[in-house]
Amino acid sequence: MASVVGFLREYRVVTATLLVGLLGGILELAGPPDAARWTISVFALVVAALQARGMIADLRAGSYGIDLLAVTAIVSTVLVGEYWAALVVCLMLSGGEALEDYAAGRARRELSALLERAPQIGHRFLPDGTVVDVPVTELVVGEEVLVKPHELVPVDGVLLSEDATFDESSLTGESLPVDRRRGDDLLSGSVNGGEAVRVRVTAAAADSQYQRIVELVREAQDSKAPFVRLADRVAVPFTVVAFLIAGLAWFLSGEATRFAEVLVVATPCPLIIAAPVAFMAGMSRSARNGVIVKGGGTLEQLSRVRTVAFDKTGTLTYGTPHVARVDVADGLGPDEILSLAAAVEQYSSHPLAAAIVAAARERRLTVPAATDVEEVTAHGVRARVDGRAVVVGKASFVADEVSGVRDVPLEPGQTGVHVGVAGRYAGVVALADEIRAETSETLAGLHRAGVRTTMMLTGDAEPTARHIAAGIGIDDVRAGLLPEHKVDAVRAVTARPVMMVGDGVNDAPVLAVADVGVAMGAKGSTAASESADVVIMLDDLYRTVRAVQIGRRTMRVAWQAIGIGLGFSLVLMLVAAAGLLPAIVGAWMQEVVDLTCILWALLASRPGREERAEQNRVEALRAERVRTAGAPVGRTELARQ
Structure with missing residues (x-):
C-alpha cells in the first residue's frame, strides 16, 4: 500500500x-x-x-x-x-x-547496486586491541581493520589472517568465491566469508578499487x-x-x-x-560480467568494431615471467635443479627469482633452506644448500664459479637462468612471459563476432613479438614501438572503428585515441583506466569478446x-x-x-543465441584442455553469463 x-x-x-x-x-x-x-x-x-x-x-x-x-x-x-x-x-x-x-x-x-553497496564504515583496531567504528573515509594507509563475516572489505588492503574466502562477483563478475591467503591483496567491495579477518589498509577509500568502479559507473x-x-x-x-x-x-x-x-x-x-x-540494460549486463562501459555511445561503437589492437605484455600475456622449461647438463634431474635454484633464489628480490620459487612450489617440490647466501646485484646469487655450493644467475656469473657452462639456445622471448652445483654446471632454467590461457579463444571469438583484423602493438623486439603472434593467431604484428608509435599505428587503421586493449601507463595515450579504448583494470594502471572507454575488472582477456557481443x-x-x-x-x-x-x-x-x-x-x-553458442564453444574447449592436459586451462575462470 x-x-x-x-x-x-x-x-x-x-x-x-x-x-x-x-x-x-x-x-x-x-x-x-x-x-x-x-x-x-x-x-x-x-x-x-x-x-x-x-x-x-x-x-x-x-x-x-x-x-x-x-x-x-x-x-x-x-x-x-x-x-x-x-x-x-x-x-x-x-x-x-x-x-x-x-x-x-x-x-x-546492477549499476545501481554497485553504487548502493559502496562501503561506508570501517572497524579500526586501536593500540589496546579494541575496535572502533569510523567512516571509511577516515581509514589511512598502514593501519589495521577488522572485517566481520559477510561484510564488505571497506578499502583495498592486504590479508593478515591465515586465510579467508571472499565473494568478488560485484567487482569482477566472477561468480565463484575466491580463496585468499595471508599476504594476498584484497579489493574493497569484496564480501568476506564466514569468519572475521584482519586486514592492513594499502589505499585510502578514494583510491581503492571499489571507489574507482563507483566513479566509472556514475560516469556511465x-x-x-x-x-x-x-x-x-x-x-x-x-x-x-x-x-x-x-x-x-x-x-x-x-x-x-x-x-x-x-x-x-x-x-x-x-x-x-x-x-x-x-542501452541501460546493455550497460548493466556488462557490469554484471565484470566489464564497466563508461557510456552508451561506447556500446554503439563496440557493436561495429572491425579492428582490435592489443598491447602484448600484461594484455596478451600475464606480464610476469614463468618457468618454461629446465634443460639438464649434468646428472641432476630437472626437478632437483629447480628445487636447488629455488632454495637459493628465495632470498632474492629479483622478479626472475620469484618466478623460479613459484614454479617449484607449484610443482610441490621441497625447497630447502640455504646458508651463506650472497647476492651480486644484476648478476646472480651464490649459497650453500645441504652442504653443496650452489650458484644461480647469468652464464658469465656462473662460469666464474663452475666449469662446463655452455650457451644454451633459447626461443625468442625467453631468458635463461643458469645453475651450477658443487663446482659443475647443472643446467639452465628458461623463463618467459606466459601467454594468457584465454588469448587464442579471445582472438577467435572476436573474429566470430565480426572483427576483421587483430593487431599486436608492442615495444618488444620483433622476433619475440612474431614468435608469440604465430602461436596465438594475431593477424598484424607491429614491434619495437614507443607509445607515440602506437598512437600513429591506431590512427592509420582504415578498418574502423578500432578497439585498443592495454593495461599499462604507456598504453594510456593509445587508449585515448582509439575509437574504443579497453583497459585491463584488474591489475592495470589508473592512468590506463581513466583514458579508456571500457574497463575490464576481471583479469580475463576474453571479456573483450563479451564486450563486443554485448554491444552488438x-x-x-x-x-x-x-x-x-x-x-x-x-x-x-x-x-x-x-x-x-x-x-x-x-x-x-x-x-x-x-x-x-x-x-x-x-x-x-540477456544474452542472445549467438552469445550462448559462443560461450558453449568456449566451455567445451576448456573442458577438452582439462581432459587432455590434466590441468586447468589458465589462471582465470571464464565465468558463465
Missing part, C-alpha cells in the same frame, strides 16, 4: 489523470449533460499545454522528439468529441514516464548514447509521415474524426523509451524495439485511416504497443 501511495505522489499527472477519469465516469452516469465531456476536455487541454511547453524547451535545447504528435492527438480528439480517447492519450504520456523509470531502473539495477549513468539522439531525429520523418496519413484520411473521407483517430496511434513509445532502456546485442535489440513500435504504429495508422479503428480503441492499442516495445528493449539484459 505504501508503495502505491509513493507512486501516486511521485507521478502526480498520472494520479490526476486517474482521478479525472473516475470523476468523468461518475458524471457520465449521474451528472449534468456534457459535464463529463467538459471536465475531461479541459483537463486534457491543460496536459497538452504542459506537454507543448516541454516540447518548446526541448526544441530550444536541440532535442527533436515526437511531442508534437501527442499534443496534436490530444487537441484533435477533444475537438472532434472523442474526449475519452484524449484522456487515454494523457494517461499514456504521463504513465509512459513512470513506465520508463521502472524499465530503466530494472535495466540499470550520466552518459547519453549517440544512438539515442539518432532515435530522436528518426522522430522527425515519422512525424511527417503520421501527419501525411492523417491529413489524407481526413481529405479522402471528409471526416475530421479520421485525422484524430490516426494521430492517436501515432505516438510510439520506442522513440522515447525503448532505445535508452536497451544491445544495438540489435534497440533497433528491433524501434522497428516493432514503428511497424505496429504504421499498421494501426492505416487501419485508423480506413475508419476501422475508433479513437478510444486506438489509444488503448497504442498502450499495448508501447508496453511490447519496452519489454523487448529489456531483452538487451
